[in-house]
Amino acid sequence: MRVDLPSLVDPDLWPLVDESRAFYACRPAGRGPGSLEELRGLRARAVPTTQVEPRPITESAHAHGRAVPVRVHLPAGKPPAGVFLEIHGGGFYLGSAAGSDVSNRHLADALGIAVVSVEYRLAPEHPWPCAPDDCETAALWLAQNAEARFGTARLAIGGFSAGATLAACTLLRLRDRGIQAFSGAVLQFGTYDLSGKTPAGRLIADEYFLDAYAGSASDRTHPDLSPVFAELTDLPPMLIVVGCDDILLQDNLAMTARLSAAGVDVDLRIYPASPHGFTGHATPMARAALDHIDGWLRDRLSREAS
Numbered sequence: 588m589r590v591d592l593p594s595l596v597d598p599d600l601w602p603l604v605d606e607s608r609a610f611y612a613c614r615p616a617g618r619g620p621g622s623l624e625e626l627r628g629l630r631a632r633a634v635p636t637t638q639v640e641p642r643p644i645t646e647s648a649h650a651h652g653r654a655v656p657v658r659v660h661l662p663a664g665k666p667p668a669g670v671f672l673e674i675h676g677g678g679f680y681l682g683s684a685a686g687s688d689v690s691n692r693h694l695a696d697a698l699g700i701a702v703v704s705v706e707y708r709l710a711p712e713h714p715w716p717c718a719p720d721d722c723e724t725a726a727l728w729l730a731q732n733a734e735a736r737f738g739t740a741r742l743a744i745g746g747f748s749a750g751a752t753l754a755a756c757t758l759l760r761l762r763d764r765g766i767q768a769f770s771g772a773v774l775q776f777g778t779y780d781l782s783g784k785t786p787a788g789r790l791i792a793d794e795y796f797l798d799a800y801a802g803s804a805s806d807r808t809h810p811d812l813s814p815v816f817a818e819l820t821d822l823p824p825m826l827i828v829v830g831c832d833d834i835l836l837q838d839n840l841a842m843t844a845r846l847s848a849a850g851v852d853v854d855l856r857i858y859p860a861s862p863h864g865f866t867g868h869a870t871p872m873a874r875a876a877l878d879h880i881d882g883w884l885r886d887r888l889s890r891e892a893s
Contacts, residue, residue: 742888
């Protein structure tokens with residue numbers, strides 16, 4: 588069997604390359620804050636989130652003696668077919684559940700599902716394991732209460748960038764508790780080696796977010812920090828989405844290979860002419876990726892799904 592990167596790309600995506608490249612030619616590449624001072628400045632300049640209708644419900648998810656705020660979007664006019672636990676991105680030190688309102692409202696309406704977004708604590712004020720503790724709390728709450736709260740036990744999980752990392756860690760924590768409540772995961776360009784020990788991890792080893800999030804952890808290869816080092820068996824099907832121009836491409840390829848070797852059903856989708864975070868940009872490549880994510884989730888959360 589011969590494998591090369593172009594062979595992993597859906598042929599239908601190549602006609603979208605020129606328009607996507609034109610978009611990024613007018614949009615200079617960005618880089619995250621390099622210090623606590625820069626991070627605070629970026630937070631201070633954050634623009635207000637866009638309000639959506641119907642407005643989300645804010646409540647508290649409780650499990651195993653812990654609590655975390657969650658933001659709930661319900662489909663309009665009908666009971667949810669399933670529930671998607673969304674974990675926002677932002678390098679573990681930026682972002683909020685409200686920042687995902689527009690995309691989560693779209694999912695709720697398009698798929699007829701409830702979307703629950705976790706307001707996890709941010710680094711560096713709250714370093715690891717605070718964020719995965721909060722995400723695990725929300726996941727346990729859904730595993731125990733989704734049927735009573737939403738009228739369905741069909742669950743999926745996913746995240747964007749740091750949110751994808753946290754989604755993977757959450758599933759590992761649930762598996763280790765013997766809980767198999769989630770039927771699938773959508774992981775959009777997560778980072779899976781925060782230790783800088785693998786060739787892929789060394790590409791981002793100088794990024795400030797790693798120190799901010801890992802804090803005083805003595806071993807950054809701990810699977811709860813760097814899930815590429817975990818034992819990956821007995822996890823649900825996963826959709827991994829990443830762009831060819833993402834610095835995390837190699838990390839996502841490594842994670843895909845390890846998941847596949849562990850017997851996990853993995854659908855890897857690679858998008859040409861697309862950098863990190865591309866599904867949040869106004870390109871035809873992003874639209875293609877989001878359409879595939881919608882279809883993949885629909886297959887797992889629809890009322891006809893087994």
